[in-house]
Amino acid sequence: MTTIRRALILVDVQNQYFDGPLAIHYPPRDVSVQNIVRLIDHAEEQGIPVVAVQHTYPAGAPAFAEGSSSWELHPEVAARATPAWKRVRKQFGSVFAGTDVAEWLREQDVDTVTLAGYMTNNCDLASAAGAEELGIAAEVISDATGAIHIANAAGKASAEQVHTTLMAILNSNFAAVATTDEWIDASNSGVALAKDDLLSSAVEGQNVFDA
Secondary structure (H helix, E strand, C coil): CCECCEEEEEECCEHHHHCCCCCCCECCHHHHHHHHHHHHHHHHHHCCCEEEEEECECCCCCCCECCCCCCCECHHHHCCCCCCCEEEEECCCCCCCCCCHHHHHHHCCCCEEEEEEECHHHHHHHHHHHHHHHCCEEEEEEEEEEECCEEECCEEECHHHHHHHHHHHHHHHHCEEECHHHHHHHHHHCECCCCCCHHHHHHHHHHHHCC
């Protein structure tokens, strides 16, 4: 077993995702935020570095307007913030795009990022893909993230469809996917989470759907 050095990245755990059209629908947002709290508490107990990211647009923007109540961190997260946390503002999907997060992680000797927060179908996906390009291993906590319903000219999908499909896609290549309980167990042991690969996922997909 290989010991790894993790950082917990709280991706946009902001009030914007708890009310209005961007409100998370699956998993239930009250469930995911309580799991995020568990991740934070465990990280603090274990000395795991924490990065709190806030999506930020200029004042007056229709969403994530800097200084607005919707831009603020969720109260459960804000209440646990400490001066030791790395605080980041971003304008793009990935937490690495246009920020100094990658450099900071290297300074902390971090080789694995644990992604929790919102949304599964946007910033979590982009951040996991971005980590691959940087040579950083990624973990996504399935019950501490969440998706919205999607409908547009290309099609439609429920939040549950979006979330469960993306968890399978992420685990096939970009990130190890696990529940909060599984992550805490792995963290206590200092080991990496198991991740599938694209070929194995394709073979299993054939077994399931072409049988």
